[in-house]
Amino acid sequence: MAAGLSDRSVPDIDRRGLRDRVYDRILDILLSSEMEPGARLSIDTLAKQLKVSPTPIREAMVQLERTGLVTREALKGYRVAPPLGPEQLDELFEARIMLEVEAARLAAPRAASFLPALQQAHEHHHLMGERVTDAMRGGEVPIRTIHDYFDADNAFHLVILDAAGNRYVQDMYANLGALTHRMRQAVIRGTSDVSEAAVEHAAILEAFASGDPSSPVAALRAHIEGVRARSLDDSPGT
Amino acid sequence: MAAGLSDRSVPDIDRRGLRDRVYDRILDILLSSEMEPGARLSIDTLAKQLKVSPTPIREAMVQLERTGLVTREALKGYRVAPPLGPEQLDELFEARIMLEVEAARLAAPRAASFLPALQQAHEHHHLMGERVTDAMRGGEVPIRTIHDYFDADNAFHLVILDAAGNRYVQDMYANLGALTHRMRQAVIRGTSDVSEAAVEHAAILEAFASGDPSSPVAALRAHIEGVRARSLDDSPGT
DNA sequence: AAAGAAAAGATCCTATAGGAAATATAGACG
DNA sequence: CGTCTATATTTCCTATAGGATCTTTTCTTT
Incomplete structure (x- = not known):
């Protein structure tokens, strides 16, 4: 506990890098069900919508892939994961x-x-x-x-x-x-x-x-x- | 397993994208303990060593971060995770x-x-x-x-x-x-x-x-x- | 009319370049 | 001699550009 992770509330104001904020934004979109399952999540389109470059989008997508909310097919892009059967x-x-x-x-x-x-x-x-x-x-x-x-x-x-x-x-x-x-x-x-x-x-x-x-x-x-x-x-x- | 439909013998040879191969390569380095815990994992240096651009390195690092083998500090870079206490x-x-x-x-x-x-x-x-x-x-x-x-x-x-x-x-x-x-x-x-x-x-x-x-x-x-x-x-x- | 082939468009993927921040180094002052 | 400050270098971070791949549309052929 001495070296624990109790400092969850003070992540150095806005010192989280653009990739983390992009991640939160896309996560909100996915959790609010604004997009149909199976819909494509275009890197470039998201970059334009969020007014950032594709690189941070790409990093956030790798992270999102691990949550099970998006699926990735190499050379074909990301999609909103299908609903849970x-x-x-x-x-x-x-x-x-x-x-x-x-x-x-x-x-x-x-x-x-x-x-x-x-x-x-x-x-x-x-x-x-x-x-x-x-x-x-x-x-x-x-x-x-x-x-x-x-x-x-x-x-x-x-x-x-x-x-x-x-x-x-x-x-x-x-x-x-x-x-x-x-x-x-x-x-x-x-x-x-x-x-x-x-x-x-x-x-x-x-x-x-x-x-x-x-x-x-x-x-x-x-x-x-x-x-x-x-x-x-x-x-x-x- | 039952829902699989792509069990061709050689469906995706070399069709995994550069990021996956970079991930495997860095994972090998980390698992073979070639680097001291706490050592910095410079994006640019790794990019030069592996003869690729920083972008796939960056994606692989996001993935590696989830394994617990590397730690990330925003705006300060990645490091080899300390040994397990x-x-x-x-x-x-x-x-x-x-x-x-x-x-x-x-x-x-x-x-x-x-x-x-x-x-x-x-x-x-x-x-x-x-x-x-x-x-x-x-x-x-x-x-x-x-x-x-x-x-x-x-x-x-x-x-x-x-x-x-x-x-x-x-x-x-x-x-x-x-x-x-x-x-x-x-x-x-x-x-x-x-x-x-x-x-x-x-x-x-x-x-x-x-x-x-x-x-x-x-x-x-x-x-x-x-x-x-x-x-x-x-x-x-x- | 249907099926297949070719071309156009869109998208992903990787590489290169430049600005911002952090670390290391050197010098000045108490 | 130690400490602090200022500079220089390294590194991260984001943006832009071009080649490779997939998808869609259109056209030709049977």
Whole structure:
């Protein structure tokens, strides 16, 4: 922890190089589903649109390729990755269960140190969830509201991941992050997930507070299995 | 695997783009420990050495950054990553255990389909191991021999990973591959690991053959824990 | 009319050039 | 003699240009 990576908030103002900003910009475009799956991502076109040269675009694309959001064919260019099929969805959940359950196992002994943070994240998630359901009763749900809710949900899970203290597990989870976001976006319909997620998060919080090292593992597994089940319910309604 | 449609014998000879070949070349340099940790990896210098322009070098570096073998500081360039410390080594083993144990759990029910391949991989690994021990008795061990042994060892594990049928787990394992290779390189001393690894691999093979779904999980866990223990024995002798 | 071939257009890929920042070096001052 | 400053060099970073490849369109032929 002494040489840890806690300095995530101060990346030297604007000292990240153009390639990182281009990466963020294209990532936003992809995550907001502004482009159809399979659509070509022309290097030159993107360069003109973002008012930069092809080189930083090219670097950002290499990085994006690793997230699974774009596919590359040598000498043919990049394309928006096709949507996740049922098998990929299943494998994604399997991978998430593996990572989060293991993270819970590692974090459980040190529950006391991060319980306040987890409690706070849970309350924030609960609040954001209420805003979503309120908006749903009124009809349209602003994109910003949905975005905030996803962020809050992700933050809750990240508290546990970070508490596990394994940088490789953290990296793996971050890699799956983009695909997870895309998956959630496609399965947002229905208010059920919001309320049930809050209940399950509460159960996870209680499990960590109980002191029993095996309870959080079971609670977390139940949560992700619950998300999976609710996703499958909605997926036929394409 | 099932969705593949481009299994022609020689579909893309030399059709991988310069960036991929540059990546392989630099990866070889890094894995062979020709450069000291912390040494600068100058874009221009590498471009001149490899007789290419900076652009493909730059793309390959972005890719290498994700393997953990090089570090990047914006506006300051790339450097060879520092050697793995004790904590990182521990976390790396934790991550590998998580991945491989889960892979074994997923693969166990389909053991019959990949048992022959696993058997063959085991025999090859055993053979390569004998070559290493033979060479050790004679004094020097050729680099090629060590390389072949590592490949055989890795191939054995890959059979199980592939059998798990989860592309995300496979990707994660591949990401850890470079670091794992570097770790093994630093802990190669001692012939004990070669013979013990063969014994443990045999146990894994038997566990899969037994049909009991929980045996392979335990055997695989025992194997990696064994590797970890032997690594710790050698690490003080830096 | 359909299928195949050839040419035009667009795109990717690599190379070269110049500006901005960081590191190393040399000199001046306390 | 040590420290600080200013200069020079190296290096990274971005932009522009040209050759190679793929895609699309058009035209010819059966």
